[in-house]
Amino acid sequence: KQEVTQIPAALSVPEGENLVLNCSFTDSAIYNLQWFRQDPGKGLTSLLLIQSSQREQTSGRLNASLDKSSGRSTLYIAASQPGDSATYLCAVSSGYALNFGKGTSLLVTP
């Protein structure tokens, strides 16, 4: 059974810092890996989708990498802003459903 782990569980950084969120998964036979953002009391916003044949994806200040063989992904956020404060969820599709990590709660302080 696929298990997804996210480290750290919580992170607080001052505005302007670059930061890395980590995600690991136990079964490398995946179709894709997707990073989501969830604001308090809100739904899930898809940030980046990395398909199994890809190594990374970029969108604005966000860059996500995927290393299937080692079962790892990282989400890099450049020049963090207070508006980036949210919970970031890593999810892996091994077929038929997404398996989620427990998330990293990020706080960016002004």
Added chain:
Amino acid sequence: DTAVSQTPKYLVTQMGNDKSIKCEQNLGHDTMYWYKQDSKKFLKIMFSYNNKELIINETVPNRFSPKSPDKAHLNLHINSLELGDSAVYFCASSQEATGYYGYTFGSGTRLTVV
């Protein structure tokens, strides 16, 4: 033109009642899902339907019954609601069953059982 829409957004009900949550997607996707986000914010798959056929039924009490009248709709009916059913329920869809092209989520239904 919301891609995945759920109704209602909030639902407060008493223990023992029966309630339904509706989900519709206008993306033309073949596969739809119900996820439950518990009080610790962990998201867990409940059901998956592909072209109106059930393909995943995780360990969910049989008080929960999904229904898919067509591939654009997946509803969730819950009988005899219990306090522990309080959670946020998310509907999602994907182009096909492997999810290779990614998943789109609705905005969630916050169910509170009192």
